[in-house]
Structures are given as C-alpha cells and as structure tokens.
Amino acid sequence: DSGVTQTPKHLITATGQRVTLRCSPRSGDLSVYWYQQSLDQGLQFLIQYYNGEERAKGNILERFSAQQFPDLHSELNLSSLELGDSALYFCASSSGGVSNIQYFGAGTRLSVL
Amino acid sequence: GNSVTQMEGPVTLSEEAFLTINCTYTATGYPSLFWYVQYPGEGLQLLLKATKADDKGSNKGFEATYRKETTSFHLEKGSVQVSDSAVYFCALSNAGGTSYGKLTFGQGTILTVHP
Numbered sequence: 001d002s003g004v005t006q007t008p009k010h011l012i013t014a015t016g017q018r019v020t021l022r023c024s025p026r027s028g029d030l031s032v033y034w035y036q037q038s039l040d041q042g043l044q045f046l047i048q049y050y051n052g053e054e055r056a057k058g059n060i061l062e063r064f065s066a067q068q069f070p071d072l073h074s075e076l077n078l079s080s081l082e083l084g085d086s087a088l089y090f091c092a093s094s095s096g097g098v099s100n101i102q103y104f105g106a107g108t109r110l111s112v113l
Numbered sequence: 114g115n116s117v118t119q120m121e122g123p124v125t126l127s128e129e130a131f132l133t134i135n136c137t138y139t140a141t142g143y144p145s146l147f148w149y150v151q152y153p154g155e156g157l158q159l160l161l162k163a164t165k166a167d168d169k170g171s172n173k174g175f176e177a178t179y180r181k182e183t184t185s186f187h188l189e190k191g192s193v194q195v196s197d198s199a200v201y202f203c204a205l206s207n208a209g210g211t212s213y214g215k216l217t218f219g220q221g222t223i224l225t226v227h228p
Contacts, residue, residue, distance in 0.1 A: 002156065002158070004156075028222045029210040031213060031214070033214075033216070035216075042218060042219075042221065043202065043216075043218040043221070044218075045215040045216065045217070048214070048215055056215055058215060082226060090156060092157075092216075094214065096214065101147075101159055101162065102147060102159075102206075102214075102216060104149075104156040104157040104158070105156050106156040107156050
C-alpha cells in the first residue's frame with residue numbers, strides 16, 4: 001500500500017460529460033502530481049500542485065483542470081469528455097527533496113462511451 | 114527537453130533466466146533516475162533509484178547503475194521469477210529548474226516469465 005488513495009477506481013461516462021477524480025496524498029506529502037496513462041501516449045505528466053499552489057504543467061488539455069485543497073487532497077476535473085480521454089489517471093505524491101520519490105495511487109480508470 | 118527511451122518489448126523469459134532491460138535518457142543537468150514496476154491492475158511501485166552518476170540502485174535482486182557517460186540506466190536481474198512478470202518503466206526527474214520534479218517516463222517494457 002503506497003498510502004496514496006484515489007477514488008473512484010472506475011468511471012464510465014458518456015461523451016460531453018464532466019467527471020471529477022479525487023486523490024488523497026500520503027500523510028505529510030505536500031506535492032501531488034497527476035499523470036495520464038493511455039495505450040497510444042504512454043504515461044504523461046499532466047499537472048503538479050505543491051501545498052495548494054500549481055507548480056508545473058505538462059500536456060494538460062484546456063478542458064482539464066485541477067486543484068489542491070487546504071487539507072492537501074487534490075481533484076482533477078475533466079470536462080466535455082471525448083472518446084480519446086479514456087485512460088488510466090494516476091495521482092502521485094511526494095515530500096520533495098533531491099531524490100523526489102513519488103508514490104503512486106492505484107489509479108482511476110476512465111471509460112468514455 | 115527530457116526524454117527516456119526503453120528497449121522495445123515485450124520480453125519473454127523462462128524462470129531463472131538473466132534479465133536486461135535497456136534504458137537511455139536525455140536530460141539537462143543532473144537528473145535522478147528511477148525504475149518503476151506496474152503489476153496487472155495496480156499502480157506504479159518504485160523498484161529502485163539512483164540520484165548521481167555511478168550510483169547503483171538495487172532492490173529485490175534487481176540492479177541498475179547510473180551511467181552518465183553513456184546516459185544509461187539499464188535494469189538487470191540475475192535470475193527472474195514468474196512473480197516478476199509486470200510492466201517496467203524507466204523514468205527521470207529533474208528537481209530543479211521549471212521541472213519541479215515531474216517524472217518523464219519511458220514507454221514501458223512488458224516482461225513475461227514462464228515457469
């Protein structure tokens with residue numbers, strides 16, 4: 001158990017809809033990262049938050065947004081969903097530092113039909 | 114920008130065979146290097162890491178050495194088991210600059226070990 005909790009495990013929805021994915025980091029970790037894993041793109045970094053503030057952005061679509069709350073949990077919002085958004089979405093947390101070990105949750109599998 | 118290239122898979126081995134999965138990288142500065150493993154239906158787990166040149170990371174019989182001269186971080190295990198069947202990802206992280214520690218992953222290598 002990595003200590004990172006993601007909910008829900010599975011999401012099935014239709015095109016055009018909006019969903020929210022939730023992540024609770026390991027106790028004490030201030031950084032949260034979101035990644036997307038798909039067959040064609042592999043594992044891609046989406047966005048990072050540190051102690052409530054956005055710190056880095058990767059290949060995140062404008063239809064996607066995220067935030068980190070005062071209790072450090074994070075939510076990834078995906079809107080106007082398309083078939084191509086179907087993927088596994090991972091959250092990771094870290095305490096920072098030189099080695100920056102990131103601990104991953106089990107992921108949320110999103111299926112857009 | 115940063116990039117990681119892993120050997121093409123899948124890799125199929127018999128139990129007790131020797132494993133090598135090649136990984137090379139392109140990065141600015143002095144990145145940290147990682148191998149993560151993903152078992153079926155699970156998230157990624159850190160297998161081993163190295164934070165500077167010539168460091169050797171090791172865990173559960175797996176080893177990888179940070180080679181700056183060849184920009185490589187190849188994963189090796191002397192004798193694989195059926196339970197090692199999984200997807201293996203090489204990754205790097207730059208703690209400084211604008212990267213803020215995000216991980217850049219290779220494409221992953223599927224390993225299947227037969228009894």
